[in-house]
Amino acid sequence: MAGRQFAWSGASLLQLLLGVNLIVMPSTQARSLRFVTLLYRHGDRSPVKTYPKDPYQEDEWPQGFGQLTKEGMQQHWELGQALRQRYHGFLNTSYHRQEVYVRSTDFDRTLMSAEANLAGLFPPSGMQRFNPNISWQPIPVHTVPIAEDRLLKFPLGPCPRYEQLQNETRQTPEYQNESIQNAQFLDMVANETGLTDVTLETVWNVYDTLFCEQTHGLVLPPWASPRTMQRLSQLKDFSFRFLFGIYEQAEKARLQGGVLLAQIRKNLTLMATSSQLPKLLVYSAHDTTLVALQMALDIYNGEQAPYASCHIFELYQEDNGNFSVEMYFRNESNKAPWPLVLPGCAHRCPLQDFLHLTEPVVPKDWQQECQLASGPADTGDGLPSHIPEKTVLSRRAGAHPPTSRSSSSLAGVSHYLRPSSPRTLRVHLFSLPQGLGGPQCFLFTGSVPS
Helix, strand or coil: CCCCCCCCCHHHHHHHHHHHHHHHCCCCCCCEEEEEEEEEECCCECCCCCCCCCCCCHHHCCCCCCCECHHHHHHHHHHHHHHHHHCECCECCCCCCCCEEEEECCCHHHHHHHHHHHHHHCCCCHHHCCCCCCCCCCCCCECCCHHHCCCCCCCCCCCHHHHHHHHHHCCCHHHHHHHHHCHHHHHHHHHHHCCCCCCCCCCHHHHHHHHHHHHCCCCCCCCCCHHHHHHHHHHHHHHHHHHHCCCCHHHHHHHCHHHHHHHHHHHHHHHHHCCCCCCEEEEEECHHHHHHHHHHHCCCCCCCCCCCCEEEEEEEECCCCCEEEEEEEECCCCCCCEEECCCCCCCCEEHHHHHHHHHHHCCCCHHHHCCCCCCCCCCCCCCCCCCCHHHCCCHHHCCCCCCCCCCCCCCCCCCCCCCCCCCCCCCEEEECCCCCCCCCEEEECCCCCC
């Protein structure tokens, strides 16, 4: 920088923003919940694929491969009911669009899981019942095309640096030993299934198919004994660690789960400095999404996230005006969510400490760190990735967010584009000071009729 200007890091500006906010914000009477972010896996599904010698092909499944089952719908309805009970008094008992924003990957099973979840979370009552015989109401779930999803569909790519790290992971003693110890077993699996290429990285597909078939009462072939299934399960868990750990876990996190963590951090920070955000932000995604995030947080338990499991972030304002973050993981439907502790912090982690401890795994410039040249495929407009394509005003199209010079930027600025025609977009726009190492604006709600 020229002259004697100061160069602020993203963390420093976040802490400054929080500090200024706490000075001007009066202390609350009691500790209160301010904001919740949920990330959950879809519910029970059919296999995503089969193998050549499998006696059960796609016509065995009512909706085909990779689809949510009735059991999966029930799992998410029950999760929605549990969330309704947990956040009674925080969320309205009836659905209010200003309070909730739901984003899903563009897969049938995640979109349908979100809808089933919302049916349990917000059963209609009174004026919201459009038919007295139907205890359900439509609630929007937003998405983006799979090829453009840089937030929830993992592993993220293309990313040359990540692929290089994976090649280096394959040369580590842990990977090599695992490969040697399982060589004969993998050959047996290939022979029994008719697959030509069964590796440490692909064998999870075989386990997944057998697991789904067993779960739905289908008889497994004799070679798929309990001992074989146990070994396949262990290799499936190894494949998750290969994707996001084993070698250079922190750098992998910056290229993978840290991208989602960065968005979560920004949302938590904005909620601590403004009351304009929704109370509940929901992400409906996959086991790989949960593992990527939890590996970035260094709290992964080493096991595949079960169907309808849910990672919870809760932002509290303490009675002294400061903010704290608590994390929970609901991976068993008959038990309360497990408290999660970020390494280096208490379960009730001060927000500034949470931001400081997680900053090393958050990318400053994902494209640059991926060693990816900019091009037409770049979807990074400087806008948050969790907003659907149809609700984003692109700066390339001439829409510019307010700059940090706005006098009200610390508290957040709300702008409304009033509808003037059926296809006019309505958005809420929030400005953050420049230099935070991320988006300059956040957009929530809004749609364009198709």
